[in-house]
Amino acid sequence: MTEINFNDVSFRYTTKRDVAAVHELDFTIESGEFVGITGPSDAGKTTLARLIPGYIPHFYDGQMAGTVQVGGIDVRESSMRELSDQVGFLFENPFNQLTGASMTVLEEVAFGLEQMGVEREKIFGRVDEALETVGIADLIRRKPQELSGGQSQRVAIASILALEPDVLVLDEPTSQLDPHGTEEVFQVLANMDRKEYTMVIISHDLERLVPHLDRLMVVDGGSVALDDTPQNVLSSDDEVINQLNVPESIEIGKYLRDKGLVSPEKHLPLSVADTVEELSPHVRRSGRPEPSTTNGGVDRDVGPASNPATDVEDPLIKFENVDYYYNNEIQALQDISIEMAEGCVCVIGQNGAGKTTFVKHLNGLLKPTNGTVYVNGIDTQDNSIAQLSRHVGLSFQNPDDQIFHDTVEKEIRFGPKNLGYPEERIDELVDRQLERFELEDVRDEDPYNHGLATRKHIAVASVLAMDTPVVVLDEPTGGQDKPGNELLGDVIDDLVSEGKLVITITHDIPFARDHADRVIALCNAEVLIDGSPREVFNEGSTLAETMVEPPKVTQIGKQLDLPRTLLTNDELFKYVDTSAD
């Protein structure tokens, strides 16, 4: 068993000399501890993680001070190869970390063992064991390239476990996965034998992470800001907590303690069931809710799109009985008829439900096999993508698929320049986006000097600069911290108030709840439900068909038998009887 020891560790990357990525880290992680690390984007979490397997200083160049010891060995004195006996590292991207030379999951997991020259017979045993631990024994014959993100990430974990390390470091293992894949990976954590491993997990997804942890560290500005049990950290009053995605159940628990309804000594609730249990004696189930004392809980479902069944006047987007088949075989859209005019429309549903195919129809990247798609009254069949891009701006999930200029400003100019706008208008539009995304200070910097969260903002900004009446965003919130998500949310609200139609594909249910005027759930190429967030999230059992869970507070409200579908904690608090007795 191995303990990890950071002794006054600071590091500056050669590529970014002016800032210390981490500063005077000083802590010990005991053998067998499960430690979560969270914090705002670019806070130094990944740098901290890279120090444990020796990637720093052996792979990344820079100035390092202090010592990191793993199992008593100074990583500086050791090599990455030697350290790999003790430390396994899981990367963010589920596909890049596979060897790329295996034809089967079996070979992929066996790769490290082959390299170490382990006997054939032993290899088989260890591969079986590793696959069993991560729960994918049935995938052993599959090709690694054909797996889903969640499966691929589990194969990567199995490949590490097969080498029998003592320490596992997981760097944002689920930030690029859909909710189903995320659940798969966290399930692995739940099954890990705590006596055998020391775990360090970096994640923004506190909702799922916290139940597995012994200890939670919050890193901010390169230093450890908070370090304690998850409950103590999350109930702290520190500023940095506002930058974290604190689980709704924790917030409800805090409220009950603040109001003196639950003893502050009691652990904060982490699951829906625990929260329901705490709330149950204190809610009024019948009659009218207590008049609100706060201004929260504004109904978002009073909007122009609240009743999508009625005909919309002058729809910007209109689908008429659209079918789409890939290679004339696989049906990805089936008889879709939809009209959209304004507001924020969120499209949700599991992977493979047809969301991406749907989006690609909006600007002519795909043309319907049957039926017609109208954009601003134009049939997409008769127009090129370039022509349609005047009406619809589309930003895809991965910002690195589009960024290619050496400054942020040039990157944002690319879209409007393609549309041939006059120079003055381009300047104005670009400045507007730089301001919106708080990028003015970095306008002359290289986009790749910034983290993924910022690059994502740049990619969205470059599409918004095209000033199109319809804006489509594919998974804009993945892998971002709370301030990043809030900024995007503000931008979307802003666009809606300017009268634009914003269509967002998202797995982020709280985001859809907070910003959507209308939610469309797709399932197996068809529209499953279409309505206001309140209508859609009320249908928990229907949404389960497409692997979507309503917001936690909605589930809590349902289990408490409250008369109204809840969307926010503030709405829930109106039902809480605060007159202590």
Next chain:
Amino acid sequence: MSARDIDINKFIKESTEGESGILQYKPGDTLVHNLNPVTKIVVATGLIIGVWMYPNFVAPAVIFGILLGIVFASRLYRNILPVLVVVGAPLLFMMFTIHGLFYPGNMTPYYTISPVPVIESITIYEEGLLFAAMFFFRIMVLLTALLLAIVSTHPREFGVAFTEKGMPPKLAYVFLAALQLVPDMRRQANSIMEAQQSRGLDIHANVWQRLKAFFALMTPLIIGTLISAETRALALESRGFGRTKTPTSLFETTETTVDYMLQACTVVGVIAAVGWRVFLA
């Protein structure tokens, strides 16, 4: 299912990578499929040297015929014939016209077409035709022999077989990883193109626009490939890549008596052919 229950040799040989098309491995259980990859390359090379040593078209034509027979017997015609037709048909036409008309050694008229406007008549000569036939069959033997070896061998078999013969394992990894990189990059190039077109890039406009489109495609593609290469390098290092000079291989190639005999015959045959050309002819 347990790892031990899998006959990995059989399993890998039966698996194909993505779409099985021209020039790609096609699984099967024939004599050719079951030969050691080294044998296939040795025999193919031997045949190529042999037909180049032989001074007329008879032997190359006979060997080409035999190879075609093997292609059909191994059920690999779908992957090989299209290539042979695409390369062979224009080659045949060009060889026979050019050499038939202009071969330096042309003496004996074979066929004369007349009258022809302007130049009165065209004569095709026998020497030229014979030379063209010889060259055509040599090329066809080269193509068919190599295609047979490639199409009947899983890329992994090549890697393992040559590692067993002393090739560094890292080189085998590079060979296999490079094969998979191509479809990966194609997929990525596709999503980049879609992202840039969605930002109003017109890829069908004038030359200047197309040049711009090229940069808009290549830059993210290269950066993306570099980023994933960095992750992969670290991941490989963490899995002890290159730790021992003699890694274990789950996949094993077999070398049977047939392999040894074929390899020996080829070596003897090539030596004999060279000797015959140098000393007797």
